[in-house]
Amino acid sequence: xxxxxxxxxxxxxxxxxxxxxxxxxxxxxxEGLPVILKAGIKDFLFSAKWAxxxxxxxxxxxxxSSLAVTFGSIVMGVPLALACAVTLAEFxxxxxxxxxxxxxxxxxGIPSVVFGFLGVILLVPIIREYLxxxxxxxxxxxxxxxxxxxxxxxxxxxxxxxxxxxLYKEGALAMGATHWQAIWLVILPAAxxxxxxxxxxxxxxxxxxxxxxxMVAGNALKIPSSLLDPVRTLTSTIALEMxxxxxxxxxxxxxxxMILFIFIMALTILANLLMRKK
Amino acid sequence: MRLNPILSQKIIKTLLWIxxxxxxxxxxxxxxxxxxxxxxxxxxxxxSTNPVDMGRSGGILATIVSTVYLIGIALFFATPLGxxxxxxxxxxxxxxxxxxxxxxxxxxxxGIPSIILGLFxxxxxxxxxxxxxxxLSGGLTLSAMLLPTIIRTSEESILSVPQEYREVAFxxxxxxxxxxxxxxxxxxxxxxxxxxxxxxxxxVGETAVIIFTAGSSLRFPSSIFESGRTLAxxxxxxxxxxxxxxxxxGTAAILVLLILIINIxxxxxMRFLMKRYS
Numbered sequence: 001x002x003x004x005x006x007x008x009x010x011x012x013x014x015x016x017x018x019x020x021x022x023x024x025x026x027x028x029x030x031e032g033l034p035v036i037l038k039a040g041i042k043d044f045l046f047s048a049k050w051a052x053x054x055x056x057x058x059x060x061x062x063x064x065s066s067l068a069v070t071f072g073s074i075v076m077g078v079p080l081a082l083a084c085a086v087t088l089a090e091f092x093x094x095x096x097x098x099x100x101x102x103x104x105x106x107x108x109g110i111p112s113v114v115f116g117f118l119g120v121i122l123l124v125p126i127i128r129e130y131l132x133x134x135x136x137x138x139x140x141x142x143x144x145x146x147x148x149x150x151x152x153x154x155x156x157x158x159x160x161x162x163x164x165x166x167l168y169k170e171g172a173l174a175m176g177a178t179h180w181q182a183i184w185l186v187i188l189p190a191a192x193x194x195x196x197x198x199x200x201x202x203x204x205x206x207x208x209x210x211x212x213x214x215m216v217a218g219n220a221l222k223i224p225s226s227l228l229d230p231v232r233t234l235t236s237t238i239a240l241e242m243x244x245x246x247x248x249x250x251x252x253x254x255x256x257x258m259i260l261f262i263f264i265m266a267l268t269i270l271a272n273l274l275m276r277k278k
Numbered sequence: 279m280r281l282n283p284i285l286s287q288k289i290i291k292t293l294l295w296i297x298x299x300x301x302x303x304x305x306x307x308x309x310x311x312x313x314x315x316x317x318x319x320x321x322x323x324x325x326s327t328n329p330v331d332m333g334r335s336g337g338i339l340a341t342i343v344s345t346v347y348l349i350g351i352a353l354f355f356a357t358p359l360g361x362x363x364x365x366x367x368x369x370x371x372x373x374x375x376x377x378x379x380x381x382x383x384x385x386x387x388x389g390i391p392s393i394i395l396g397l398f399x400x401x402x403x404x405x406x407x408x409x410x411x412x413x414l415s416g417g418l419t420l421s422a423m424l425l426p427t428i429i430r431t432s433e434e435s436i437l438s439v440p441q442e443y444r445e446v447a448f449x450x451x452x453x454x455x456x457x458x459x460x461x462x463x464x465x466x467x468x469x470x471x472x473x474x475x476x477x478x479x480x481x482v483g484e485t486a487v488i489i490f491t492a493g494s495s496l497r498f499p500s501s502i503f504e505s506g507r508t509l510a511x512x513x514x515x516x517x518x519x520x521x522x523x524x525x526x527x528g529t530a531a532i533l534v535l536l537i538l539i540i541n542i543x544x545x546x547x548m549r550f551l552m553k554r555y556s
Contacts, residue, residue, distance in 0.1 A: 006455045007370055013362030017429060018383025020422045024390065024398045031401050083297035091291060100302065102545050107305045109537050111483025113514045114530055118308060120517075147304060154301075180287035201389070208391020210486045211514060235393045235486075242400070242490055257397045261390075268389040272382065 025261070032258035035251040044255065048223055050237075052249035059256050061223045065138070065231035066260070068224055069213065070206040072142025073149055077206075078199055081150045085157035085195075090183055101158065108151035116215030119144040124216060133228030136218030141231065144212050149202035156201065160194020161187060197274045204267040208260065210235040234260045309534060316531025319524050325532075329496050333512060334522045338529055340498040344413065344506030347499055348492060349481045351417025352424055357474060359421075360428030367429075368436045369458055388426035392486040395423055399491035411505040416492025423487055424477040431476065435469020435551075436462060468551050472544045479540040483533060485510045509533055 036044045039057040047058025088100055119140055128135030164187050172182035188195070218230020219240060232240075238253050238260075245253055281289075323337055330336030363380065371377055399419025409415045439462050447457040463470075485508075493505030494515060507515070509529060516526040 003453060003455055010362050010366040010370055013359055014366035014380055015383075016359040016363060017387050017425050018380060020425065021383045021387050021390075023402070024387075024394065024422075027398050027401045027406075028394065031397075080297055080301060083294045084301050087294045087298040091294065098549070100298075102541075103302055103305060106538075106541055107301075109479055109483065109541050110305075110308060111485070111510050111513075111533055111537070113483070113485050113510055113517070114308070114312065114534065117513075117517045117526070117530065118311065122311075150301060178283045178287045180290050181283060204389050205391075208389075208393065210391065210393040215518060235391065238393055238397065239486060239489075242397075254397060254401070257394055261394055264389055264391060264394070265386065268386050272385060 028254060028258050028261050031251055032255035035248055036255045036258070038248075039252075045259075050221055052241075052245070052252045055248070057248075057252045057255070059234065059237075059259065061221055062232060062234045062237050062256065063259065064223050065217075066207055066233040066235070066263075068138055069141045069145060069217065069231060069233055070203055072138060072227070073145035073206045074199065074203060075146075076142060077146030077149050077202065078153060080146070081153035081198075081202070082157060082195070084150070084154045085161060086183060086188075088154070089158045089161040090179070090187070101155070104151050104154050106151075107147070108155075112148065112209060112212040113215070115144050115148055116212035119212065119216035127228070131228055133226075134218055134230055136216060136230050137228045138217065138224050138231045139227040141213050141217040141233075142227075144216050145206045145209055148209060148212060149205050152205055153198045153202040156198035157191070157195050160191040160198065163194065164190045193274050197271045200267050200271040200274070204264050204271075207233075207267075208235060208264055210239050214239055309538070312527070312530050312534045316527035316529075316534075319528030320531060324528055328498055329512070332521055333496065333516050333525050335525075338509065338512060338525075338532065340496060341507050341509045341512040341529070344492070344499050345482065345508040345510075347413045347502060347506060348417050348420060348488065348508055349478055351414060351502060352420035352481060353474060353478070354421075355418060356421035356424040356428050356477070360425050361432050361470065363425075363429045364432035364436055365458060365463075367433055369454070369462070384426045384429050387422065388430075390423075392423060392484060395419055396487045396490040398422075399487065404491060409503065411491065411493025411495070412503045413492055413499055413506045414502045416488045416506070417502070419487050419491045420481055420484065423484070424481065427477045427480065428473055431473025432466070432470045435466040435473070438469065439465045468547060472547050472551075475540055475544045475547075479537050479544070482508075482536050482540070483510050484508075485514050489514075509536075 035057060044057050044059060046060055048061040049056040049058040050061065084104060088097055092100060123143060124135035124140050127133070127137060127140055168186050168190055169182050172186040177185065213233055214236040217233065217236060219232040219236055220230040221232045224231045234256050238257055241249070242253055325337060325342070326339055327337035328340045329338060367377060367380065396419065399415055403409050403415035403418055404411060443461050443465060444457055447461045488508055489511050492508070494507040494511050495505035496507055499506040510533060513526055513529040513533060516522055516529060
């Protein structure tokens, strides 16, 4: 009898995570959807005119900025992350690996406000000085995000590389391949789905990052035309305006959050499908 | 002309090590930079007095207390839910549709960016429940962020408890629940605690979730229904509004120091446990 009750309670608890996820979905959509329907999906997604107090709810500039920042961070972060993953998984002596892997993972523990702060005082002046523009820019945000997503991508890629059966590598080496040829021609292709999953999760992290981006991106609301332009992403708009918004303005921010939520869920589901295929 | 494979391997290997080295260099640079600028600001007075004049002078006591409250509340809710889920997944069910749904919920929740969680917490606790900006609203929202980490680490450590432990208990006629609480959980406890400790490290650096749900009042919190400002939020406001750079560096040094200590001690415990069980 007692065992039965305990089992019932545990079953209930087990649905907490999915329950919270459902609650989040319901609340974000309930708050955000009405304003999208009111403004019209086309005007909401494909207009860059954002003046929510005057009834203009176009988030195109923010969507493009978010995608640009994410793309920039992937372009810079992925090669570096893969270089780290290959080095640690293949070239690194095991004694050093137990020290270096947690060190790279520690990078993920540094708070995003600290990254943003160091970006402002160290990176932004360099960009302003040597490349021009205001310094606070798409480029600055991409560089900071690249560093922030690196541990995620490295860590998952290491697992993917280590999961490749040793036989593959031994086979390649036995055929006379060098260690690097074995990595490039055999191991990496075999680890491909894991590495792609890592990159997708890195993208999800980059597109959702807020505080660091607010601090270094400059937050000018327009479609960026160069890497040195200041940008304002979906996340930064929400964070910057939430404090003083009311009425339709506030629900419009929820609507922006809803679009972000849809992006993230799409990336998470994609990553899940890729993992499962393995 | 083709490059000699041995030579090209040497070149690539050097290049990869340089990239890995610079990544690790970035991490050490961040930590050392913050420490050089921030540690000289630290003193007993800095830790034990409340902020004065928006944080221009005085110390950071109120923000430390708010941080502790918030993490305490978050763990109070996330630990039983997370541990319950982990026990259900490992001891009460087999892999099937239900576990797939639960795992999908957990993974998706882990991927939700903190700004979305902040929006959600704002909509539900601050507005719908009418609790306003308070430590309770903030703590509950934070618990949604910690839940996936606690589920995952608890599940792993429960799974690592040898099957024989359960078999011996069952053969002695011990009931299922008693076996779990008296045999399985004690053996898995260090791993579970490590997971909780790691989630504390994540909470310490979090900003976006908290700023919309717990607010940023600088007063010393006297109940969980009051607003409070955590260390990370305090640092963000000091740095972004340029209130006081020395105070910002001092707060950042405390943040980074806490995160270092927590992560390193959790990692040491984990290594110790892995040695003991293998």
